[in-house]
Amino acid sequence: MKFEAIPRETVLLDPGNDMAPKNIPNEIRKDPLTGKTARICHFRELKWKKPDLDKLVAGTESWCPFCPDKVLKVTPCFPGDILPEGRMTLANKVLFPNIAPYDRLSAVATLGNRHYIPLTDIEPRRIADGFRLALKYFRHLDEIKHPESVYHLISWNYMPASGSSIIHPHLQVFATSFAPNMLREKLQAAKIYMAENKTNYWDDLVTAEIKNRDRFLGKIGRTTWLSVFAPVGSVGDVIATADSVQSTLELTDEDLFDLATGMTKLMAAYDRMGIYNFNMSFFAGSQKDDHARFHLIFSPRIYFNPSIGTPDVASLGRLFGESVCMGFPEEINKVLKTEF
Numbered sequence: 625m626k627f628e629a630i631p632r633e634t635v636l637l638d639p640g641n642d643m644a645p646k647n648i649p650n651e652i653r654k655d656p657l658t659g660k661t662a663r664i665c666h667f668r669e670l671k672w673k674k675p676d677l678d679k680l681v682a683g684t685e686s687w688c689p690f691c692p693d694k695v696l697k698v699t700p701c702f703p704g705d706i707l708p709e710g711r712m713t714l715a716n717k718v719l720f721p722n723i724a725p726y727d728r729l730s731a732v733a734t735l736g737n738r739h740y741i742p743l744t745d746i747e748p749r750r751i752a753d754g755f756r757l758a759l760k761y762f763r764h765l766d767e768i769k770h771p772e773s774v775y776h777l778i779s780w781n782y783m784p785a786s787g788s789s790i791i792h793p794h795l796q797v798f799a800t801s802f803a804p805n806m807l808r809e810k811l812q813a814a815k816i817y818m819a820e821n822k823t824n825y826w827d828d829l830v831t832a833e834i835k836n837r838d839r840f841l842g843k844i845g846r847t848t849w850l851s852v853f854a855p856v857g858s859v860g861d862v863i864a865t866a867d868s869v870q871s872t873l874e875l876t877d878e879d880l881f882d883l884a885t886g887m888t889k890l891m892a893a894y895d896r897m898g899i900y901n902f903n904m905s906f907f908a909g910s911q912k913d914d915h916a917r918f919h920l921i922f923s924p925r926i927y928f929n930p931s932i933g934t935p936d937v938a939s940l941g942r943l944f945g946e947s948v949c950m951g952f953p954e955e956i957n958k959v960l961k962t963e964f
């Protein structure tokens with residue numbers, strides 16, 4: 625496994641020091657699987673000031689379609705050939721079709737009755753039950769042999785900087801025969817990796833990172849938690865793999881609870897940095913893909929300039945697909961590791 629980092633340095637004349645030369649380091653890193661590059665640069669202290677979140681969310685429950693007084697009235701239902709009962713429920717959590725679908729089977733699952741839950745109040749049980757509800761839906765689609773029951777994906781956009789338009793915690797749940805770009809690229813690369821090495825890429829990654837130590841966070845049951853070498857996110861990404869699991873359908877209730885538990889550890893650590901937004905997505909193969917290994921990516925989100933709402937993705941990320949991380953993943957790992 626090759627972790628390739630290309631060190632760079634910029635020399636400029638510093639206006640804060642009588643235009644004396646100043647050397648600023650940065651690094652270009654290549655993802656060991658896809659070769660996609662990430663820039664480690666724009667270093668700053670990994671500490672942000674949280675706004676008054678109670679003020680931010682105040683009043684949003686009055687129009688929230690996911691609150692308990694509205695969710696069963698204003699959300700759509702599945703047609704009878706997909707789900708005769710219309711919606712699925714589990715422990716106050718409700719799953720229904722996405723009213724703005726991006727594929728034939730895109731659904732949304734609420735994470736219970738509570739409208740706003742601060743990051744550190746979100747319990748593993750709540751997340752695990754949301755995952756269980758999504759799995760119930762996926763297993764049903766598989767039983768009815770729906771042609772889109774190939775890749776079973778769950779995403780979570782928490783709070784506005786993540787792209788979420790609704791405060792009420794909810795999961796994006798979709799089954800599709802068209803893997804989204806990043807998943808498709810990873811699976812294609814992992815297939816080539818397996819043909820060349822006769823091993824599964826993510827199994828080799830876990831072995832290498834446990835040996836390296838500086839990006840390893842910990843193990844919870846069958847799940848292994850690692851800082852990503854070449855992250856997409858501006859404050860680093862974390863990957864959690866599940867041993868021996870290829871597709872989402874193979875995850876057990878115990879795995880789901882372990883994944884949820886690890887996520888709450890990350891939330892606690894990022895909360896201490898003042899971060900209150902994140903994205904999370906499942907990356908899973910189909911049931912036939914022995915080159916796949918189930919993993920999720922947790923990626924915190926920030927505002928580059930909170931006072932004017934500047935997001936953390938600009939043209940470099942958006943149009944060139946190049947990511948910028950404001951700290952070395954190994955340094956961020958030290959902060960996260962205190963929770964594992």
Ligand SMILES: [Zn+2]
Pocket residue numbers: 685688689690691692738739740792
């Ligand atoms: Zn709500």
